Amino acid sequence: MNDILLFDGECNLCNGAVQFIIKRDPAGHYKFAPLQSEVGQGYVRKHDLPNTLESFVLIRNGKAYLHSSAALRVCRNLKGPWKLAQILLLIPKPLRDSIYKFIARNRYKWFGKRKECMIPTPDMKSRFL
Secondary structure (H helix, E strand, O other), rough: OOOOEEEOOOOOHHHHHHHHHHHEEEEEEEEEEEEEOOOHHHHHHHOOOOOOOOOOEEEEEOOEEHHHHHHHHHHHHHHHHHHHHHHHHOOOHHHHHHHHHHHHHHHHHHHOOOOOOOOOOOHHHHHHH
């Protein structure tokens, strides 16, 4: 079963993170959906997540992970040294999440915003829900 990653489809940083993950996930472990899509909103409702979510969301084994917990758990299935980033889960969650939320609050200012969600290329289309 694939893990599902929900992301802000209008955020340049988030779209860059999706591209980064796809390149390091040749086995296709992750499937993606923008939070703004019908599919993304279905998962938001199913997992009773806030509609104003400023987080990457990982759905793994029926559980939703948010903020730094989501981002660091993704590293488990990436090729290369990125697997080592999981060790950062040992840092207390409030500290990890405060850093994550600071970046999330400023992501549009620092990285920009798209007017519409990313459209996957034909070779990536199978990775999107």
